[in-house]
Amino acid sequence: MDMDGPQIHAQLITECYNAMRRRKILKRTSRRQKLGIGAVLLLAIATIVSLWLQESKFESGTAYVTRVIDGDTIELANGERVRYIGIDTPERGQPFYEVAKRFNAQLVEGKHVELEFDVQQRDKYGRLLAYVYVEHNGKRVFVNAELIKQGYALAYTVPPNVKYADEFVRLQRTARHQGLGLWSEARERTASDVYIGNSRTRVFHRPECPHAARLSPKHRVTFKSRNDALDANYHPCRRCKP
Ligand SMILES: [Zn+2]
Structure with a gap:
């Protein structure tokens, strides 16, 4: 196809214009990409910060206990549930379930408690895992230990949270020797030789x-x-x- 001077000029101008438009589009896209990357980064930072705040919310200080769920679980004013580390109290329907729950309630319900964490701060249900301390009759009571000491809880070690595991087993042995709580019941179960x-x-x-x-x-x-x-x-x- 033959083209005269003006036609060639017109074609060149169109091509130039198209090229410029393409560059502009490219430029716009890359700016949009940059914005996108920036937004993703910001979101990531915000997520990390909020997770960090959530995780470190209880690093120090106290929390208010609104209610006791059972012998080894409580609910805080912000709705968080706390499972005591290193102990296990009877389940609903088992002997000493009510007694352990009531004892726990007498110690912490409607009170401010201090929470201490171990290596792992939450369990798979999202509950906080903590050692709990409370002021009771003018004395500082280590609640997890007290429940074992009274025979209302068994020592229950779940790694990596083992900070007081040895102490808990020691307290359990003493409670057993004294025949307290769970250790006082005449066990109808038959002993096995192994x-x-x-x-x-x-x-x-x-x-x-x-x-x-x-x-x-x-x-x-x-x-x-x-x-x-x-x-x-x-x-x-x-x-x-x-
Ligand atoms: Zn079994």
Whole structure:
């Protein structure tokens, strides 16, 4: 196709214009991309800061306990639930459930408590995991320890939160020797001559428990008595209730 002078000029101008427009579009896109990256960065920073604030909200100071859920769980004024570290109180329907809950309520309900954290601050349910301290009759009481001391809780160690694990096992042994709380009940359960522990989960079973049967030899530990297992900081299985 033949083109005369003005036509060529017109075509050149159009091409130049198109090229400029393309560059402008490119430029606009890259600016938009920059804005996008900036927004993503800001969002990331905001998220990190808010997570950090959430995590560190209780680093120091006290919290108000609105109600007691059970022997080892409380609710704070901001709606957060706190599970006591290192102990386990009876579940609803088990002996001493009400007693443990009431004892916990007498100590902390409607009071300001101090929370101390260990390595892991929340469990998989999003509850705070804490050691709890309260002023009671003019004395500072370590609530987690007190529940074990009175025989209302078992020591229950879940790594990595093990700061007071040894102390809790010691307190448990003393409560048992004194026959307090949980240790006072005439146990209708029949004693077994051997108990099987899982060194990974630190739970122990009766030998006939399906969990014990499935246990790999690598993690299998045996105990001569229930007390030996408890003293070794093992927790009774919820299923076979050794
Ligand atoms: Zn079991």
